[in-house]
Amino acid sequence: MCPATGNTVAKIVNRIADTLITNSVAQAAKANIPIYVMPVDHVESKQVTTLPSGERLELEMREVDLENTSKLSKMRGIHVFHSPTEIEGIIKKYSI
Numbered sequence: 001m002c003p004a005t006g007n008t009v010a011k012i013v014n015r016i017a018d019t020l021i022t023n024s025v026a027q028a029a030k031a032n033i034p035i036y037v038m039p040v041d042h043v044e045s046k047q048v049t050t051l052p053s054g055e056r057l058e059l060e061m062r063e064v065d066l067e068n069t070s071k072l073s074k075m076r077g078i079h080v081f082h083s084p085t086e087i088e089g090i091i092k093k094y095s096i
Contacts, residue, residue, distance in 0.1 A: 001025070002038040002084055006065040009039045012078075013071045028077070035078045036090050041065035042082050 001008070001021060008021055017026035028035050044066060047059045073080040081090070 001036065002081075002087060003040045004037045006039070006041050006062070006068070009037070009041070009065070009068045009072055012037070013068045013075070025078075029075075032077060034094075036081060037072060037078060038081050038084065038086075039065075039069045039072065042069045042080070 004012075004021075008019070010016075011018070011022045012025050015026070017023040025035055025037075041061045044061055046061075049057050049059060051057055069080065072078055081087075
């Protein structure tokens with residue numbers, strides 16, 4: 001799953017399966033299928049984004065989101081990765 005928002009990560013960590021994505025994670029975990037997740041909030045930092053108006057907006061990672069990412073990485077069957085460049089290696093790992 002790439003990217004996983006703070007909301008999605010929080011739901012997975014708290015075992016809430018009320019969306020297509022979070023329910024898919026719950027079912028995959030029950031079936032012992034490896035789950036790969038790239039959380040957007042994985043390192044303490046500030047990110048700058050540009051709004052449609054052209055104005056720049058600085059976002060700071062919240063402590064609760066960083067804690068949830070840490071909890072997610074400790075859950076059975078869930079593998080956290082941090083860059084989209086890692087996806088190719090993950091796919092190759094399971095390709096025939």
